[in-house]
Amino acid sequence: MVFIFTALYAEAEEIIKNYALKKLRNMTKFTLYGNEDICLCVTGSGVMRASVGVSAVLAKFSSPEDKVINIGCAGGNKEGVYLCNKIKDNIFKRTYYPDMPPKHSFKESELITEKNVWKGDKEDPCLHDMEASAVYEAASFFVSPEKIMFLKIVSDSNGENVTKEDIRLLFKNNFPLVQDAISLFLKKEEENFNFTDTSKIEEALKCTVTMKERLKRIARYLDIKGSSIYDYLPKELECKSKKEGMKILESLEEKI
Amino acid sequence: MKALKRKYDFFSHIYVEEGVKNHPLTKNILKKKDSHLIYIDHYKDVFCRKGQNIASQKLSPSLIIAKKEGKLIYEGAPVCQSFGNEYFYYTSLIMNCVYDCEYCYLKGMYPSGNIVIFVNIEDIFAQIDNILKLHPVYISVSYDCDLLACESLTGFVEKWCLFASERKDLTVEIRTKSAVDVRGKFKVTDNIIFAFTLSPNTLYAREHNTPSPLSRIKAASFALEEGFNIRLCFDPLIYFEGFKEEYEALSYSVEENIGFKNIKDISLGTFRISADYMKGLRKAEPYSATVQYPFENKGGVYSYPKAKEEYMLKTVKDILLKYIGEDKIYLWESGYE
Numbered sequence: 001m002v003f004i005f006t007a008l009y010a011e012a013e014e015i016i017k018n019y020a021l022k023k024l025r026n027m028t029k030f031t032l033y034g035n036e037d038i039c040l041c042v043t044g045s046g047v048m049r050a051s052v053g054v055s056a057v058l059a060k061f062s063s064p065e066d067k068v069i070n071i072g073c074a075g076g077n078k079e080g081v082y083l084c085n086k087i088k089d090n091i092f093k094r095t096y097y098p099d100m101p102p103k104h105s106f107k108e109s110e111l112i113t114e115k116n117v118w119k120g121d122k123e124d125p126c127l128h129d130m131e132a133s134a135v136y137e138a139a140s141f142f143v144s145p146e147k148i149m150f151l152k153i154v155s156d157s158n159g160e161n162v163t164k165e166d167i168r169l170l171f172k173n174n175f176p177l178v179q180d181a182i183s184l185f186l187k188k189e190e191e192n193f194n195f196t197d198t199s200k201i202e203e204a205l206k207c208t209v210t211m212k213e214r215l216k217r218i219a220r221y222l223d224i225k226g227s228s229i230y231d232y233l234p235k236e237l238e239c240k241s242k243k244e245g246m247k248i249l250e251s252l253e254e255k256i
Numbered sequence: 257m258k259a260l261k262r263k264y265d266f267f268s269h270i271y272v273e274e275g276v277k278n279h280p281l282t283k284n285i286l287k288k289k290d291s292h293l294i295y296i297d298h299y300k301d302v303f304c305r306k307g308q309n310i311a312s313q314k315l316s317p318s319l320i321i322a323k324k325e326g327k328l329i330y331e332g333a334p335v336c337q338s339f340g341n342e343y344f345y346y347t348s349l350i351m352n353c354v355y356d357c358e359y360c361y362l363k364g365m366y367p368s369g370n371i372v373i374f375v376n377i378e379d380i381f382a383q384i385d386n387i388l389k390l391h392p393v394y395i396s397v398s399y400d401c402d403l404l405a406c407e408s409l410t411g412f413v414e415k416w417c418l419f420a421s422e423r424k425d426l427t428v429e430i431r432t433k434s435a436v437d438v439r440g441k442f443k444v445t446d447n448i449i450f451a452f453t454l455s456p457n458t459l460y461a462r463e464h465n466t467p468s469p470l471s472r473i474k475a476a477s478f479a480l481e482e483g484f485n486i487r488l489c490f491d492p493l494i495y496f497e498g499f500k501e502e503y504e505a506l507s508y509s510v511e512e513n514i515g516f517k518n519i520k521d522i523s524l525g526t527f528r529i530s531a532d533y534m535k536g537l538r539k540a541e542p543y544s545a546t547v548q549y550p551f552e553n554k555g556g557v558y559s560y561p562k563a564k565e566e567y568m569l570k571t572v573k574d575i576l577l578k579y580i581g582e583d584k585i586y587l588w589e590s591g592y593e
């Protein structure tokens with residue numbers, strides 16, 4: 001699942017429309033939009049709302065395989081769409097580094113998360129937003145750094161008033177790039193390997209906790225090798241005592 | 257077994273500590289690479305982040321260029337072989353490796369699969385000169401990395417050869433799985449030992465991105481031809497079906513291509529890893545039969561059960577004894593009672 005967080009509905013609208021995301025009611029305090037692969041949350045502006053939104057959603061729905069994208073506007077002296085490789089928090093003075101995808105077609109930039117709207121500085125090469133550092137900090141409790149991405153579209157260069165309609169249009173015009181970024185994270189990873197369930201053998205051998213661990217390790221090893229623990233076990237498994245079970249376990253260890 | 261072909265994509269991103277951005281080696285590396293550049297305060301800000309996915313970073317590692325600070329030289333750890341040297345040290349100018357052996361302890365030792373290059377080799381040289389005032393030094397400089405494999409990027413081996421050539425009380429071991437042809441590249445001096453780790457084919461299949469066993473043997477023969485001391489490392493020994501036959505074939509190939517009589521010595525050791533590192537290694541290699549083997553934990557070190565370990569050591573030692581004297585074989589044993 002890819003979790004997308006935006007500050008404003010205007011930043012999310014095109015995504016909701018194009019991916020046919022349905023409104024999911026009464027799941028959290030935040031309104032969510034989703035389909036099979038994507039869950040989108042509009043958190044509201046600022047680090048506090050972003051932090052609460054990301055934590056609330058990921059705590060309830062995420063697993064470590066999931067991915068997180070923060071998509072939104074940023075101020076800056078350059079134009080276009082950027083993946084951010086360094087997130088500086090200007091409030092708590094911390095810096096975060098998401099792992100970057102090795103192959104992509106985006107420009108990259110450093111991003112500074114501010115408490116208030118950035119007022120502009122002609123010499124400044126960075127982008128500025130009001131949520132990214134909080135998204136990173138909150139998301140990193142749930143997923144690893146290569147599963148967090150920041151996509152920012154430059155909306156202004158001096159904090160001038162940008163209307164909701166301007167943002168909606170900006171995201172509409174740049175939607176193909178937004179889609180490219182989402183695709184980077186939508187790619188399916190390899191299926192997990194199914195390891196042999198050893199619970200029946202554990203029962204039959206009257207395994208202690210340590211014996212269970214040893215048994216699981218052997219089964220896992222044989223699964224990976226392409227054979228099965230059952231090929232190495234006697235047909236009659238039922239043991240009267242754990243001592244008997246231990247004998248079978250030890251002979252198993254000798255055989256592999 | 258799972259399909260094991262892995263694809264690599266190196267250094268799409270380079271992180272550079274602000275403090276070393278003007279170091280000549282930093283500039284040199286950056287000239288060679290067309291990567292995204294990110295400036296950082298300290299390498300640990302990137303290398304030591306929590307929750308990194310080592311398996312995925314090994315496939316597309318970023319490079320971190322930094323300055324090594326504090327202790328630059330370490331005394332040898334108990335799981336390392338000292339080859340009879342009283343003053344045995346090691347140092348790491350690079351953390352992590354461009355190769356991807358399934359069993360590599362670095363996956364459990366470091367919090368990251370990214371590669372760190374410390375550019376200030378001159379500070380290490382200065383510390384060695386200080387120690388040399390007290391006693392001779394034997395130092396292994398390619399322990400937590402493969403220095404020779406990164407030579408085209410760093411030029412470190414060239415520097416070590418020059419440095420060692422001017423200090424007769426210093427012996428430098430450069431361990432490698434690379435197949436770099438050293439001829440004409442470095443100052444030849446007899447206190448540099450190139451230690452080539454050799455593996456039979458079945459094990460090589462688990463040493464992803466490494467050169468083939470034969471090309472490593474050829475590279476060792478070139479180093480010998482150039483006049484360097486050569487050590488061969490059959491370490492770690494990892495058990496597989498056909499173990500004996502494959503080590504026989506590997507030894508035969510060494511005899512044919514290098515000649516055991518020309519080798520300084522041989523190191524032999526079965527797989528062992530500290531229990532602390534094993535946890536991370538197993539997490540990074542969930543589908544590796546090599547790593548998921550039910551090793552025994554003996555005093556905080558995982559290794560093969562005694563009988564298997566003895567079998568492996570004896571088997572390979574017996575094969576080698578056909579070609580080379582026992583005094584040239586250094587064994588690492590786990591210390592079973």
Ligand code: SF4
Nearest residue numbers: 353355356357360433
């Ligand atoms: S060559 Fe050595 S350091 Fe490199 S991955 Fe293999 S075992 Fe690790």
